[in-house]
Amino acid sequence: MNVIAVVFSAEFMRRVRSRAFLAGTIIGAASILLIAILPSLLGGMLSSSGKRVVLVGDPALTVAAGPLLKHDFDIAATLPRLDAAPSPAFLDAHGKASAVAVLSRGRDGLHVVAYARDPSAFRQAFGRDLAPLQVALAIGIPVQRVAGHVKVTVDVRDVSGRFANANAADAAKGVAYLFVMLLYIAILLNAQSIMSSVAEEKTSRIAELLVAMVDPSQLLAAKILAAAATGFVQLGVWVGTGMIGGRAVTGMFASSDASSGAAGAAGSATFGALEVSSGEVLAFLAFFVLGFAQYGVLYAAAASLINRTEDLGSVAGPLVVPVVVGIILANFGLQFPNAPSVVVCSLLPLVSPFVMFTRIAVSTVPAWQIVLSLAINLATAILLAWIAGKIYRVGLLMYGRSPSFRQIVATLRT
């Protein structure tokens, strides 16, 4: 067993046994489960009461409008007229409805006045659903005929042949977004723990013992690998929880009505019906490891420069910037995966793990670009580990004050 394996196994066991890891993993899994379940639950609640409306107006209008609104609303009651502006008590008395819609016909066609508990929630859906009635009134043909013609079936095909339809492309974006967020969370949580570990060893003077028998670069590598492995375990628990939770929720709401089905489908797109190819998983693992390694060594080197654990925040702050830039660029990558600027960013160290993975998930990336990006990231990780190892050696033995920039540069030359 070489020394990297010894440090790795000790660090890994120390991490997974820690209360912080257990608490973080459980809280994270619970949060993911909540995120998976929440849309469906909210969808269910909205379907049962949030979208219940009372229709008021000439029966000729309300009869025609009823079927059109059923796609988005439940009709709680239909009334010929209102005696006064409806109050919340009036809504409660009519099946706890969310709104009253008063339909009338004026010179410029159909006119709707809605009295709603939440005024912002109704205008768009009402306008869209009642558009066929407006057309029918204007040109004088039955509303059923108009309704049959206002819906245009759009069949979007992917020119690259990568996705079967628009839904598959949307799901790929979901996968890309999910995995980018997982990388982001893993870096933030585990890089912080690398920093704490390095700071603990420095402030408790264990570092002096370690560098007497272990090469600082090897020590750094072992610590970062252990943190990455811990991150994988945590991610595994979270992804597993998300998928199981998503499937359970999808199954639970599968037999619900149309409106709740929309929410259930949202859950399944994210977790339940998650379709990830083995190539995507491999790409994610490769970019995860390389991205994590680059940030890990930077965080460890930074932590070796501080003298008090209270100073960790001040050195960690600047290192969050490239992570955030990576996420922003990944969002551009979702929209324009093959734009020249996005292609360039997918080759840049530190940000490319976010951007390249996004491109791989939502488009067909030439193999040479993937290989080049992996090579650049690997070379950067090795270079950063070498530089960080030197900084680490100097920083660990500097007590009382942080080494100056000049000292660090001088150390790199030796």
Next chain:
Amino acid sequence: MGTLVLSNVDRSFGDVVAVRDVSFTVPPGTTFGLLGPNGAGKTTMMRMILGILLPDRGSVSWDGAPVDLAVRRRFGYLPEERGLYGKLKVREQIAYFGRLHGVMPPADTKRADDWIERLNLTQYADRPCAELSKGNQQKVQIACAALHDPELLVLDEPFSGLDPVNAETLLELLRGLCNNGTTLILSSHQMWQLEDLCKSFCVIAGGTVRASGTLEALRAAWPTRIVEVEPVADPLRSVLDATPGARRLPEADRPTLAYELPADADTAGLLRRLVTAGDVTRFERVDPSLRDIYLRAIGAAA
């Protein structure tokens, strides 16, 4: 078994020169004492021996070859500032440092248990190190440094924080290691412990070597004579004070009148004058102690 050689070693930190042109040799199996005031450069020297710091100039060699990582793993180190993982249990901690030094399972745990027993730590074996007293943490640290039977064991102030009983236990352990052929380099401000344990010494001050060699060689090179006179009485003290070139030595560790005389002083004449002045129960020419040698060397440095 190797010989440690430091040749013309320099090390600076910015504008501060910590060690300047230091050379000495530690033969195999020797117990070597490093003495010097605080800030003299002892710790920097130890760190260079262990490869934690690299010399700006000069070389450190073990068995005729540079001290690389493989050699360093065969060394043991007890730093002045103790470092233990607070949450790790005593047995796990000792075994972990054993593995880092190349003692693989299951030998790591077995040897850890042996050391726990030797150091009377059995009742603490499964407790986190943070819960132990400073003295017991010190013992754990010593076990971490010596579990792998190092060829060279470097101990920076190993007796600090230990009560007299535990200090004696440690002395016995170090004697045992020395008898088994381990080369020991240790620094301490406890002169009697160093004098008891070490065969060779190096006094360092201001980053430079002020005196080095075996105690016998250091005594032989002592430029003056020391006489001790009893009882401690004013008439006798007056005679000694009036002797040309005589310098009174600190009496802290001597219940006698101790004076340093020029090498060519007439000691027979002095004895006659003392007998005339009062009752002399003891008149002895003694060798300088390690403390005397140290203080003279440091004084020279000052």
